[in-house]
Amino acid sequence: xxxxxxxxxxxxxxxxxxxxxxxxxxxxPDGVVMIGRWHDAAMGRGYTLAxxxxxxSVAMWCHRWADLITMEIVPVIHDEQMTKVLSS
Numbered sequence: 001x002x003x004x005x006x007x008x009x010x011x012x013x014x015x016x017x018x019x020x021x022x023x024x025x026x027x028x029p030d031g032v033v034m035i036g037r038w039h040d041a042a043m044g045r046g047y048t049l050a051x052x053x054x055x056x057s058v059a060m061w062c063h064r065w066a067d068l069i070t071m072e073i074v075p076v077i078h079d080e081q082m083t084k085v086l087s088s
Contacts, residue, residue: 002035003058004076005048009069014043017068026065032057049076 009017020026028034028050035049052058055073062071077085 001052001054002076002078003050003052003055004074005050005058005062006045006072006074007048007062007065007069008045008071011044013068017065020065020068028052028061029057032061 026037032050032052035051037046037048039046050058050061055075058073062073065071
């Protein structure tokens with residue numbers, strides 16, 4: 001399954017968030033493949049596209065950061081899958 005993770009951190013947590021990211025790289029847990037990660041130019045929000053077997057796997061990844069940033073986990077599908085939905 002594909003999941004879009006929208007993450008945001010407050011100015012108060014910026015330094016600590018950046019330090020942890022630079023130290024760890026924020027890798028996904030086993031079983032989760034990070035397809036890509038993008039950061040907005042204002043450095044307060046970002047987007048990660050991940051492929052995972054289930055939402056629990058993605059939630060475990062996000063939980064590691066819950067003390068610093070807020071996250072929204074959205075299951076998404078690609079055009080081919082949506083075409084099948086719309087054709088039914």
